[in-house]
Amino acid sequence: MYAPERQQEILRLARDGGRVDVVSLAEEFQVTAETIRRDLKALDRAGLLRRVHGGAIPAGRLDFEPDLAERETTAADEKDRIAKAALAELPEEGTMILDAGTTVARLAGALPLEASLTVVTHSLPIAARLADHPGVQLHLIGGRVRHRTRAAVDAWALRAYGEIRADVVFLAANGFSAEHGLTTPDLAEAAVKRAALAAARRVVLLADSAKHGQEHFARFGGLDEVDLLITDSGLSPEDATAIERGGTEVLCV
Amino acid sequence: MYAPERQQEILRLARDGGRVDVVSLAEEFQVTAETIRRDLKALDRAGLLRRVHGGAIPAGRLDFEPDLAERETTAADEKDRIAKAALAELPEEGTMILDAGTTVARLAGALPLEASLTVVTHSLPIAARLADHPGVQLHLIGGRVRHRTRAAVDAWALRAYGEIRADVVFLAANGFSAEHGLTTPDLAEAAVKRAALAAARRVVLLADSAKHGQEHFARFGGLDEVDLLITDSGLSPEDATAIERGGTEVLCV
DNA sequence: CCCATGTATGCCCGTTCATGCCCACATCGA
DNA sequence: TCGATGTGGGCATGAACGGGCATACATGGG
CATH class of the missing domain: 1.10.10.10 (Winged helix-like DNA-binding domain superfamily/Winged helix DNA-binding domain)
Known part of the structure; x- marks a missing residue:
């Protein structure tokens, strides 16, 4: 056989x-x-x-995401702390974009119930989490949905992000470094991230320190485009200062 | 386990x-x-x-859930039978639009794992269900998300539906009758339903018999625009024949 | 026909995972 | 405030995992 x-x-x-x-x-x-x-x-x-x-x-038999829940176990504490710290960066009564990613999803889950915000996202899990939040005006970005990440990509998503302007975007990346910038494995997803990045006045990157130095196939921006990087204490002080020299504020929690 | x-x-x-x-x-x-x-x-x-x-x-059960939980259990058997019957109307390897609604959601959950389809939807719960389905190419319609129904509405949704053409749409309605057509309580949602209806060559309405004769605020189409109505046996034979006189095929399960 | 290359499979062994048990501590209800 | 109950961390254990290497067989070019 x-x-x-x-x-x-x-x-x-x-x-x-x-x-x-x-x-x-x-x-x-x-x-x-x-x-x-x-x-x-x-x-x-x-x-x-x-x-x-x-x-x-x-596949298709579970209506929750075991791969997401599973990946949650990886550096779960760091991600939680990063998400908590990101809460301080929320605009008051403003508009924010939430990129697809487990850390950003944690941020979405940690939004205080009394928050009053407009949220835009192309991530299905994040949208599901915010759909019943009483204070959140949710706007969903459409497009083809990638199975692995459950995020919308392609023309509809790119166009929609091109039509909006938000106060802040909370971005995720699979890899980041001063030299190679922000990278992710999938080209289509990278294009959407680039569009989301361009649609916000302020860019906050949420990434645990294990992502530092990693490079993936598709690059969607440079660290210099990031206003604030929130990561965990696993990032060495030298690396942190190197990044700060590039004009990015670094917050290790 | x-x-x-x-x-x-x-x-x-x-x-x-x-x-x-x-x-x-x-x-x-x-x-x-x-x-x-x-x-x-x-x-x-x-x-x-x-x-x-x-x-x-x-999660998120605090404000809106009793409503949804109740609706889930209301006429659950009928809805299941209707969804099962709707499976026979699936196109082979084609494209279909799934409207927001609990009965349609059941159809989504009942899609055979070996099915190979392109699915378009503006409903968040339905998208979440299908995102993991190996044979489904999922396209998400963006827009403002209504809390109550978790469905996308407004400009983005209308435009996206205006740009596509599907083999069949599975539609839901809160009320239907030969005289007053298809109705739903929300105007914005009605507009999206109208757009979805117009984007498909064949229109299948899934509605349990309790919806018959009900009228709600916003009308999004007439029964004559529906090619096939799938309902349960609670619909009286007279009503069924009356509807069929209008050119709509009626299937009671 | 032969040999270099590739692929599928099996085997070994250190690592990770799921679960249960124990215990100090937190939380709840009276 | 106090006892009962629930909680989370630490540890142990057996099963499952996966990377590296060896073997065997198929493939394909000279």
């Missing part, structure tokens, strides 16, 4: 049964657990399955 | 019952209270639940 056949069959089993587990599959197909894990990883990457510890669940 | 499955189930229980508590959940799932606490913390971090001492309540 060829690997693609096996994967096809695994997918069928997962959809039929609602779940699969590594050891039973290994037994079933007479291969080792490693091979099954490789299969599941491939199917997960293809977006067809959701990998969980011990097995997998067909 | 995997942790994400358990969390999904906890979320469902919380939404159904309005609240959950640690000890009952621990008993229910045959795990210790610590594990449940960890689950609740994860769901809290993901913004789906709000942790309280001894348990948790669904």
Whole structure:
């Protein structure tokens, strides 16, 4: 049996049964657990399955985002502190743009109930979180929705951001450094981030220190375009001063 | 049972019952209270639940939820049957528009995992449901988000619908009748519905029979613009034939 | 026909994850 | 204010994971 056949069959089993587990599959197909894990990883990457510890669940069956909840465990405390610190940067009664990203999502979740703001976002999870916030006037940016990040991209999103002007944007990046600027793996997403960045008077970057020095495929701006960087104390003082020399205020929490 | 499955189930229980508590959940799932606490913390971090001492309540349930919870349970069986029947109207490999509404949301949740479709929607809950679906190319319609329905309205939404052409639209209405057509309480929402209606070659209306004869403030179309009405058997045969005389096919399930 | 290259799989082993247990501390209700 | 109950941190454990390497088989060009 060829690997693609096996994967096809695994997918069928997962959809039929609602779940699969590594050891039973290994037994079933007479291969080792490693091979099954490789299969599941491939199917997960293809977006067809959701990998969980011990097995997998067909994509589309859970209406919450395990990958988001999972990534939440990575540097969760730092992200929380960063989000808390970002609350101080909220405009009073103004307009802000929220980029897609787990740290920014935390900020959205931490918005005080008595806040009165206009929020613009192209992130589906963030919009869902703010849709019932009594003080938030929410504006959703449309577009094609990327499965992995659940964020809207492409023409509609770019045009919409081109038509607005906000007081502040809270931006996320997968990598940042003084030399290579702000980067993210996906080109389409980078384009939207660039548009969001250009639509705000003030740019606040929320990124934990593990992102520093990382470079990804698509660059959407330079650190000099960022007015304030909020990160955690994992950023070395030398790096911080180097960034501040570029005109970006740095806040380590 | 995997942790994400358990969390999904906890979320469902919380939404159904309005609240959950640690000890009952621990008993229910045959795990210790610590594990449940960890689950609740994860769901809290993901913004789906709000942790309280001894348990948790669904997020954002405080102001608008009773309304939605009630609507969810009202005529749940009928809505499910209607949604199931609507599955037969899906285009093959085509494009469809999903209007905002609980019945349409059920249709979205019932889409087979192996379906391959392009879906356009201005409803946040429906988008959230489909964002994870492997076979769905999702396009989100932007705009101002109404708190009550969590649907995008206003200029951006109208323009976006004006730019597309879909095979079919699955429409919802708060009231319908041969005399007064399709109505809904909100003007802005009616405008979007009208735009969605105009953007599709075929119009399918999903509405349980309790909606028949009801009239609301804003009218967004006539029953003659509807190609197919799917409703439940609560619609009297006379009413059904009256509607069919207007050129609308009627399916009672 | 041969050998270089690539791919699928298996095996080993240090690392991570989910869960349970324990205990000091916080919170709630009377 | 006090006892009961819930909470979160630390630690232990067994299962699952994944990177690195070896093997075997297929592929493809000379």
